[in-house]
Amino acid sequence: MGTIVLYPAPAMGHLISMVELGKFIIKHHPSYSITVLTLTNSFNTGSITSYVRHISATIPAITFHHLPDIPLDLDAYPSTEAVIFDLIGRSIHNVAAALGSISPIALVIDLFCTSAMAAAGTLGIPVYYFITSGACALVEILYFPTLDRDYPGSFRDMNRLIYSPGMPPIPSAEMPTPVLDRNSTDYSDFLLLSNYLPKSAGIIVNTFDSMEPKPIKAIRDGLCVQGQPTPPLYCIGPLLADGGRGDGDGNDECLKWLDLQPRGSVVYLCFGSEGVFSCDQLKEIAKGLEMSGHRFLWVVRRPPNIITNKEDWMSLLLPDGFLERTKDKGIVVKDWAPQVNVLSHESIGGFVTHCGWNSVLEATRAGVPMVAWPLYAEQKVNKIVMVEEMKMALPVEVSEDGKVAAVEVERRVRQLMDSEEGRMVREVVKGKKVDAARAMSDDGSSRVALSMLVESWQPTKALMTRECLF
Numbered sequence: 001m002g003t004i005v006l007y008p009a010p011a012m013g014h015l016i017s018m019v020e021l022g023k024f025i026i027k028h029h030p031s032y033s034i035t036v037l038t039l040t041n042s043f044n045t046g047s048i049t050s051y052v053r054h055i056s057a058t059i060p061a062i063t064f065h066h067l068p069d070i071p072l073d074l075d076a077y078p079s080t081e082a083v084i085f086d087l088i089g090r091s092i093h094n095v096a097a098a099l100g101s102i103s104p105i106a107l108v109i110d111l112f113c114t115s116a117m118a119a120a121g122t123l124g125i126p127v128y129y130f131i132t133s134g135a136c137a138l139v140e141i142l143y144f145p146t147l148d149r150d151y152p153g154s155f156r157d158m159n160r161l162i163y164s165p166g167m168p169p170i171p172s173a174e175m176p177t178p179v180l181d182r183n184s185t186d187y188s189d190f191l192l193l194s195n196y197l198p199k200s201a202g203i204i205v206n207t208f209d210s211m212e213p214k215p216i217k218a219i220r221d222g223l224c225v226q227g228q229p230t231p232p233l234y235c236i237g238p239l240l241a242d243g244g245r246g247d248g249d250g251n252d253e254c255l256k257w258l259d260l261q262p263r264g265s266v267v268y269l270c271f272g273s274e275g276v277f278s279c280d281q282l283k284e285i286a287k288g289l290e291m292s293g294h295r296f297l298w299v300v301r302r303p304p305n306i307i308t309n310k311e312d313w314m315s316l317l318l319p320d321g322f323l324e325r326t327k328d329k330g331i332v333v334k335d336w337a338p339q340v341n342v343l344s345h346e347s348i349g350g351f352v353t354h355c356g357w358n359s360v361l362e363a364t365r366a367g368v369p370m371v372a373w374p375l376y377a378e379q380k381v382n383k384i385v386m387v388e389e390m391k392m393a394l395p396v397e398v399s400e401d402g403k404v405a406a407v408e409v410e411r412r413v414r415q416l417m418d419s420e421e422g423r424m425v426r427e428v429v430k431g432k433k434v435d436a437a438r439a440m441s442d443d444g445s446s447r448v449a450l451s452m453l454v455e456s457w458q459p460t461k462a463l464m465t466r467e468c469l470f
């Protein structure tokens with residue numbers, strides 16, 4: 001029936017989500033084939049290469065087309081977002097050449113890959129966006145041109161509430177990191193892509209209808225895009241990688257430790273692929289965990305300013321004697337834990353998370369209640385929706401010095417594990433777990449959305465889409 005080309009941003013989280021989309025398509029519509037365009041550079045080569053090798057070996061219906069390397073001076077960019085935008089922008093001719101040789105019936109792009117729209121347009125290929133975050137983040141992107149018009153100045157300095165359709169009010173300083181400073185290149189890049197989204201043939205989101213009903217309704221009702229129609233919205237999540245017991249990288253130790261703990265007794269703390277804290281903040285977390293008296297599994301990444309040749313850098317960062325005193329209660333894992341397996345382990349009773357969207361969906365699928373401690377990107381927006389609308393998480397309060405104090409860590413861990421508020425959050429998340437499974441079942445909302453998406457690729461529908469677009 002044809003090839004669908006997927007073009008993810010060159011970052012692991014985005015690539016994994018996009019490949020899960022490809023797997024979902026071919027599982028239910030096996031007559032399609034999938035080609036994924038990959039871009040590597042020195043900042044991402046290692047992880048992407050080994051992941052691509054693994055998928056190529058296990059799923060033959062998904063092939064990878066590696067775009068030619070572009071030399072970059074990584075030190076010359078103000079942010080990771082800026083590196084990614086530039087790498088993608090400079091690959092535009094290579095994308096056009098790839099699309100010309102593959103001749104797909106549709107191109108699905110990551111938000112960051114907007115520059116590929118022009119190449120697909122010249123070839124008459126309909127373009128769909130795939131949003132790897134939730135519908136709440138999508139509202140803020142679609143509505144951004146209106147916010148840009150209505151709120152002059154930088155969100156960072158405004159000190160007021162920002163109102164968007166279907167969303168609770170967001171304190172201006174908690175808007176997504178790239179749009180905080182009106183004078184930054186990230187701000188203008190995001191404004192540009194916000195203007196392009198409505199020109200696509202459809203927007204696919206990694207969420208499900210009953211996860212975020214208000215933002216989804218606001219988008220479908222056309223309240224977020226001004227002056228032009230909103231493309232069809234396809235909520236086809238949760239699309240998540242399977243864990244599979246034992247990833248063979250040495251972190252299986254923590255799963256063995258979990259096997260020995262009582263059911264629902266352990267708090268898991270992990271802050272995504274990039275979350276790092278200062279030494280002072282790490283010490284506050286350690287003290288808070290110890291004071292809470294609860295069992296814990298904590299993933300700690302080395303702070304960037306700590307340079308040491310010592311293999312046990314962790315003991316240098318944590319309070320004296322902490323590891324020894326808590327050895328019967330907790331385990332600290334360096335850098336990376338097999339999160340999907342951890343969250344689905346029956347000993348886990350709560351999750352302190354940075355609110356990255358994959359982590360939120362993984363906790364939902366596993367039915368684990370959360371404490372929301374957002375750090376970067378759109379995570380503060382996610383946190384507000386998770387706490388105020390979905391009621392799936394308790395918030396942490398940040399002190400005036402920008403840190404979360406030990407007493408606050410202790411309070412929130414106890415609240416999550418012991419209190420009536422924690423019990424209520426747990427009940428809500430259990431319900432959402434059932435909803436997530438239902439959405440992915442035969443007649444579930446995500447499966448229906450996938451069928452509608454695939455139907456839009458049929459020759460007659462696709463022709464109409466092209467005529468609308470060009």
Ligand code: UDP
Binds near residue numbers: 337357
């Ligand atoms: N992850 C993991 N182990 C870790 C940290 C992260 O397996 O120690 C995985 C996690 O399961 C999720 C992804 O990395 O699938 C992180 O994605 P998310 O959207 O939550 O946050 P990001 O890293 O993009 O900020």
